[in-house]
Amino acid sequence: MASRLPGQRISTRKSAPVTLLLIAVALIYLLLFLGLPLVAVFANALGKGWGLYWEALKEPDAWSAIGLTFIAAAIAVPANLAFGIAASWAVARFEFRGKSLLVTLIDLPFAVSPVVSGLIYVLLFGAQGWFGPWLQAHDIKLIFAVPGIVLATIFVTLPFIARELIPLMQAQGREEEEAAVSLGASGWQTFRRVTLPNIKWGLLYGVILCNARAMGEFGAVSVVSGHIRGMTNTLPLHVEILYNEYNFVAAFAVASLLALLALVTLVAKSLVEWRARRSGEPLQGAH
């Protein structure tokens, strides 16, 4: 190293062979468990040529699954965005009874298996569930229908945005907001001009992760969906059905869409992390 001080001891430098070995182990591990499967997805999808690939994606059931996935994410992400901002504002800015209970509850979807959270909705709203008869009497169908899928998606993606914002807003404190109010700003002006700009990268980061999970969720959605082709299938469920029918090309073609989504998410996430670092806004959950 050119910048090394003359008096600096060689022994403080890391050993080159060990460094190389560690990097090699990490790379091989990543290649085996992440790179190879990713390549396999695209290889299998395109194995029989572009024609069959397009056929599999153009199929109406596939289109319907794509549509439903987008609908579920389009409802779940804004819902959790609103909830996440409200909850983290409450937790970071105010003292109230049951605050730690609220924080624990926000973490619940992370702690519970997605299949269990799906089952909870079946037990609540299914035909034999608590509210089942009432829902049937009013001709409302939640389970084995789109609303159930949206509910399950909201549940499993609930913590992402709140978890990101709570430590961020706690670290920033409330002095800037107090300064804004004392300068005559209304509640909305304070939120839009002071609070929101201060958390915008954390917010975007949470939205990206929340969206990725909303589109990729399998377990909870699988329980409440009923797997009706062209009706209640999301992308991950559609992949499973195609695969179980030995329609491998189509299964991998649809899976490649989810893989692409993952890649886009990774790029977006890195971009946000980079911008946040530059703006000096600490991303608590960034890893």
Next chain:
Amino acid sequence: MSITVENLNKHFGAYKALDDINLAVNSGELIALLGPSGCGKTSLLRIIGGLEVADSGKLLFHGEDGAQHDARERNVGFVFQHYALFRHMTVFENVAFGLRVKPRGQRPNEAEISRRVHELLNLVQLDWLHDRYPAQLSGGQRQRIALARALAVEPKILLLDEPFGALDAQVRKELRRWLRRLHDELRITSIFVTHDQEEALEVADRVVVMNKGRIEQTGTPDEVYTAPATPFVYRFIGNVNLFHSRDHAPWTNEYADAIAYVRPHDIDISASPQDGTALPVEVRLVRRVGSVVRVDVAVNGSSEFIEIEMSRERFDAAPMANGNRVYILPRRLHVFEKGVKNELSAA
């Protein structure tokens, strides 16, 4: 604008932050709220600014009830200890904020905003930093920008919460003088909170000494220093020697159980007893500190030091060394007994 506080109380849970506070601030005055941390001074400031609500009591602005207006409507400029500048805005936008959030009808146009902001930045002598972000400024610069931002809405009252608390000693002294000059120029009714007695005495027109949620004394810097109302004020402002009536009965006079408070510079030393009440002591340590000489003496056999301060000239006129036996006599002392204040002259 004058401020009147009447019988104000504030609790945080079981903790009594403010206990029956009464205070009158005249229009155009610069007041210091002085006290140790946790004495309630910041709570009082935040209640006046509308950032906190009192449990009971009255708050009047120019004789008008202030409780019906929240922080937004009070037209109070607030300066925070840690500046609270908007980190994602430039210095210019920070100062312009108060003008931009005004209701559409009162909002000045862009040219007027620009003129006002540059005028304020010139006032705090930092116009050259207008396109920087807060993170690029030093602590002293940030606090001056925070002040400019507070002044932009032309407040009737300026509240400063430990404004120099986070700055180093040199910058602190500079800003102190600068704030005093600025106040003399603008004459906005101002209250600042500090735990630094030197800062309070140097800057303020009047000092309000607080302790444990109560006001101990309100007075000019000279009054609180020369005529402290309570033992707490005596100890908190300046150094002091304590003489208990058990050991030094002549100094506490007729009081059975009392303590005499004497400032280090109010004690005379001489080689022979001046009168019957003089106390024989031994010189233990002589220190020359800048323009003054500090002499620590102790009564025979005691390990408690009595601190005496005098000018170099006076010390040199009658120099002494460690181990010398001398007599001390207070020129001025206060005797406190069960909260009763009495001033006695030893002359």
